Amino acid sequence: MDLAEKQTGDVNVISVGGRLDAYSAAEAEKKIDSLVEAGRVKLVLNLNDLEYISSSGLRVFLAQLKKARKQQGDIKLCCMKPNIREVFDIAGFTQLFHIAGDEAEAVSGFSA
Amino acid sequence: MLTPKSEYRRKLTTPEAAVSGIQSGNTIVHGLAAAEPPALLQAIADRVRAGELDNLKVHSLLPTPTVARSLLAPDLSDCVQAYSWFVSKSTRSAVKVGLNYYVPNHFHQVPRLMRENLDIDVTVTMVSPMDKSGFFSFGTANDYTSTVARCCKRLIVEVNKNQPRVFGDSLLHISEVDAIVEHTSPLIEFKWPGPRSEDEFIGELVADLVPDGATLQLGFGGLPNVIAMKLVKHKDLGVHTEVFGPAMVELIKKGVVTGRRKNMHTGKHVFTVAEGTRQMYRFMHDNPSMESYPVSYTNNPAVIASNDNMISINSIIQVDLLGQCNAESLGGSQYSGTGGQLDYVRGAYNSRGGKSILAFYSTAKNGQVSRVVPRLGSGAVITTPRMDVHYLVTEYGVVNLKGRSTRDRALDIISIAHPDFRDSLLREAENMYLL
Numbered sequence: 001m002d003l004a005e006k007q008t009g010d011v012n013v014i015s016v017g018g019r020l021d022a023y024s025a026a027e028a029e030k031k032i033d034s035l036v037e038a039g040r041v042k043l044v045l046n047l048n049d050l051e052y053i054s055s056s057g058l059r060v061f062l063a064q065l066k067k068a069r070k071q072q073g074d075i076k077l078c079c080m081k082p083n084i085r086e087v088f089d090i091a092g093f094t095q096l097f098h099i100a101g102d103e104a105e106a107v108s109g110f111s112a
Numbered sequence: 113m114l115t116p117k118s119e120y121r122r123k124l125t126t127p128e129a130a131v132s133g134i135q136s137g138n139t140i141v142h143g144l145a146a147a148e149p150p151a152l153l154q155a156i157a158d159r160v161r162a163g164e165l166d167n168l169k170v171h172s173l174l175p176t177p178t179v180a181r182s183l184l185a186p187d188l189s190d191c192v193q194a195y196s197w198f199v200s201k202s203t204r205s206a207v208k209v210g211l212n213y214y215v216p217n218h219f220h221q222v223p224r225l226m227r228e229n230l231d232i233d234v235t236v237t238m239v240s241p242m243d244k245s246g247f248f249s250f251g252t253a254n255d256y257t258s259t260v261a262r263c264c265k266r267l268i269v270e271v272n273k274n275q276p277r278v279f280g281d282s283l284l285h286i287s288e289v290d291a292i293v294e295h296t297s298p299l300i301e302f303k304w305p306g307p308r309s310e311d312e313f314i315g316e317l318v319a320d321l322v323p324d325g326a327t328l329q330l331g332f333g334g335l336p337n338v339i340a341m342k343l344v345k346h347k348d349l350g351v352h353t354e355v356f357g358p359a360m361v362e363l364i365k366k367g368v369v370t371g372r373r374k375n376m377h378t379g380k381h382v383f384t385v386a387e388g389t390r391q392m393y394r395f396m397h398d399n400p401s402m403e404s405y406p407v408s409y410t411n412n413p414a415v416i417a418s419n420d421n422m423i424s425i426n427s428i429i430q431v432d433l434l435g436q437c438n439a440e441s442l443g444g445s446q447y448s449g450t451g452g453q454l455d456y457v458r459g460a461y462n463s464r465g466g467k468s469i470l471a472f473y474s475t476a477k478n479g480q481v482s483r484v485v486p487r488l489g490s491g492a493v494i495t496t497p498r499m500d501v502h503y504l505v506t507e508y509g510v511v512n513l514k515g516r517s518t519r520d521r522a523l524d525i526i527s528i529a530h531p532d533f534r535d536s537l538l539r540e541a542e543n544m545y546l547l
Contacts, residue, residue, distance in 0.1 A: 055210030062190040066163075090205045092186030 002049065003031050011042045011107050017049030020057035029060045032075075036064060041073020044106040048079035053087055065097065074098065078106035116246030116286050123292045127155035130268045130291040131236075134159070139169040139230055140183075141260045143237025145302075145387050147253030148178040149270030151295035152236040157182040166191045171215075171230065173197035173222065173256070174449075176300050184212070197222055197256075198449035199440075208445045219354065219452035220411035223259035232264040239269045239284060240277040240397075246286040251275040252299065252386040252393065254282050254404040266290045274299050276396040280382070280403030302357075302387040304334035310473050310507035311335060315342035317505050318425060318469055322346060325373035326465075327419040329353040329456045330360065331426035335471055339425055343368060350374035352419050354411055354452040356383035356402075358392045364401075375420050377403060384410040411452045416459020422466035424456035428495065429472070430483045433522040433541050435498035435513050437470055444491025457500050461514070468502040474530040484529035486540035504528060522546040 001024035002017035012035055020028055035043060045061070065075045078100040080088065088094045100106035114122070134140070134156060142148055159165045160183070170183055170192050180202035184194050194212040196203055198219075206212035217225055226232065237257050239248035248269060250258050261267050261284060268291045269284070314335065319342040322328070327350040328343075330336040340359030343349065350371040351360055363369040364381065371379045384407040386396060396402045409415055416422055428439040429447070440448045460468035472483055483506075488494065501513045504525065511524035522541045526534050541547050 058209070058211065059190040062187070066190070070163075087209050091189070091209045091211055092205065096187055 001027060003028065005031070008107050011044055011110050012040050013044045013046055013103060013107065015046040015049065017051075019052040020050060021052060021054040022056045025054070025056035025060045028057065029064070032060070032064045033067070036067050036071070036073070039071065041068040041071045042110045043068060043073065043075045044103060045075060045077050046079050046103050047077055047081070047084055050081065050084055053084055058087070058091055058093060062093070062096065074110070076100055076106040076109050078103050116242060116244070119246070119286050120242055120292060123286070123289060125291055125293060127151040127293045127295070128158075130293050131155045131159060133266065134165060134234055136166045136168070138233035139171070140234045140236065141171045141226060141230070141232050141264065142179060142235070143257045144173050144253040144255050144385055145176055146299040146393070147238040147251060147257060147275070148176055148300070149236050149238040149295070150178050150182070150297055151293055152268055152270050153179050153182040156236075157185065157188060160188050160191050167193070169193045169195065171195045171197065171226070172203070174200045175203045176200065177202050178300055196449075198451050199446050200448070204447065214446045214449065216450065218411075218450060218455055219255075219407050220413070220455045221408075222256040223406055223408045226256055226260050227263045232260055234266045234268065235260045235264040236268045236270070237261065238272050238275050240275040241271055241273055242286060243277070247283040248286070248289070249275070249277040250282045250284060250404065251278055254280070255384045255407040258282070258284070258406050259408070262288065268293070270295050272296055272299070274393065276393050277398050278396055278402045278404050279400055280380075280405050281409075282404040298390065299393055301389050303389070304337055307334070307338045308473070311338040313507040314471050314505055315339045317510050318471055319343050319346070321467055321469060321503060321510065322349070322423050323421060323465070324348060326350070326421040326423045327352045327374050328369075329416070329422070329424040329460070330357065331355070331453070333427055335427050336425055339471065348373045351381040351383065352377070352410065352416065352422065353383050354385065354407065354456065356381065356386040356388070356396075358388040361388070361392050361395050371401070376418055382410060407452070411455040413455055413458040413462065416456055417462035417466070420464045420466070422460045422463035424460035424468045426453050426456065426470055427472055428470050430485055430488065430492070431472070431504060431525060432485050432488045433525055433537065433544065433546060434487070434518065435501045435521045435525065436488055436494045437496040437501060438488055438492045439495035441491060441493040450495050453495055454500065457496050457502070461500060461502050468500075469505055470496065470501065470503065471505040474506040474508055474528065479530065479532070482529055482533035482537070484525055484533065484537060486537065486544060518546050
């Protein structure tokens with residue numbers, strides 16, 4: 001799994017690539033959690049290069065979403081490939097997250 | 113000394129207070145299907161949603177929307193490890209993506225597996241109102257519920273006046289209960305799609321296999337219900353079944369099912385779980401002919417086989433040319449479960465005069481796909497092994513595989529496939545050196 005981070009205004013964008021599974025979920029959790037703990041709770045996860053997500057990955061996203069929202073923040077997702085979108089649909093997670101088509105839309109969602 | 117009434121009043125509380133002792137990491141088992149207790153499940157879900165509970169292990173069997181919308185809702189899936197002992201429509205998607213784990217089992221073993229393998233902290237279930245002697249009834253769900261009610265650290269019951277009071281070994285005394293909540297709501301109802309054109313033929317073929325005086329087990333779903341309707345001219349049938357359903361009520365009301373010729377539980381309709389309509393639940397209530405027992409009894413193959421002329425009728429998804437039947441997986445994913453199919457297949461097979469019948473439509477997807485396949489595909493699960501298969505029925509006929517060779521059974525099975533697929537199946541059988 002690859003993680004890359006950048007900042008756009010007060011929004012942190014994390015690009016998640018490769019496989020987010022039982023082996024890599026802890027690393028992703030640590031990364032997102034460190035931002036949320038630091039009060040950086042406006043987060044966009046760019047999933048353009050994400051090839052696979054398991055239930056472990058889904059659980060990390062959900063737990064961090066709750067944590068961010070508790071601090072009046074949010075985690076918005078963008079650039080999902082169809083196979084990733086399908087997993088979110090099946091899991092019932094598309095109703096839990098704000099999912100944008102591209103990164104700019106996701107980032108601008110925080111100023112709406 | 114406490115009277116049942118005073119003990120009831122002492123244990124009566126609110127759903128919120130009843131679940132307040134649940135702690136993070138606890139293992140919770142809830143009553144099956146119509147006995148899922150909505151108020152208690154919602155109260156636990158509210159605590160999870162409020163961030164008070166984490167890492168709960170929740171065990172269900174055939175979860176309905178009641179639990180799927182409360183404790184097993186998607187937004188709680190980071191805090192709840194969910195286990196399904198039989199997968200239902202409500203949680204099939206979650207199972208498919210690994211947010212809910214299927215537990216393979218034979219239904220008759222579930223009470224023992226839960227008692228021996230789970231350290232159950234809390235059992236929550238719905239029961240009928242207490243009688244003057246201090247007894248509740250497990251009503252629609254005896255199955256494993258009566259066992260886990262007695263091997264957990266804390267038992268909380270939700271009293272619902274719509275839960276039928278039934279007899280048999282279905283009683284629970286007030287002294288066994290830790291907390292009581294009262295909540296009146298309609299029981300969840302189970303309805304199936306209307307009959308298909310093939311059902312007419314399959315129903316008649318199966319009905320011809322059932323002798324007067326037989327004891328019946330009917331599976332769960334649309335086809336078994338249609339089959340029951342084809343039995344209206346039979347005499348003195350009996351019921352020893354896993355799931356009691358609305359079709360059986362019709363046969364009882366018509367005088368077709370009397371139980372008079374049963375050699376066990378004569379005159380009684382024996383079941384372990386009931387899934388049907390409001391009218392059916394009313395029929396069951398305080399009806400002395402309705403006897404429920406733990407699934408470790410009703411589905412024990414030896415007990416089933418002790419019923420003479422035991423006829424079990426179940427459905428499958430597909431069968432291969434070896435006679436291996438898949439009744440639980442679809443497209444490589446867990447679709448339902450083994451349930452009690454093999455319990456009854458084996459019991460009926462060994463019953464004196466008994467027959468195990470597996471009925472299915474010859475095709476799927478509007479006739480485009482044959483349900484008779486050369487070999488079960490990758491990811492398909494064998495629910496009933498070839499050694500156990502007795503009668504197979506489609507809209508094209510009946511075959512009896514008991515004691516048949518690999519060659520004979522391949523030809524038999526092909527004979528009840530859809531005609532459009534028989535030539536290709538024959539070629540495959542030759543390629544497999546079965547012919």
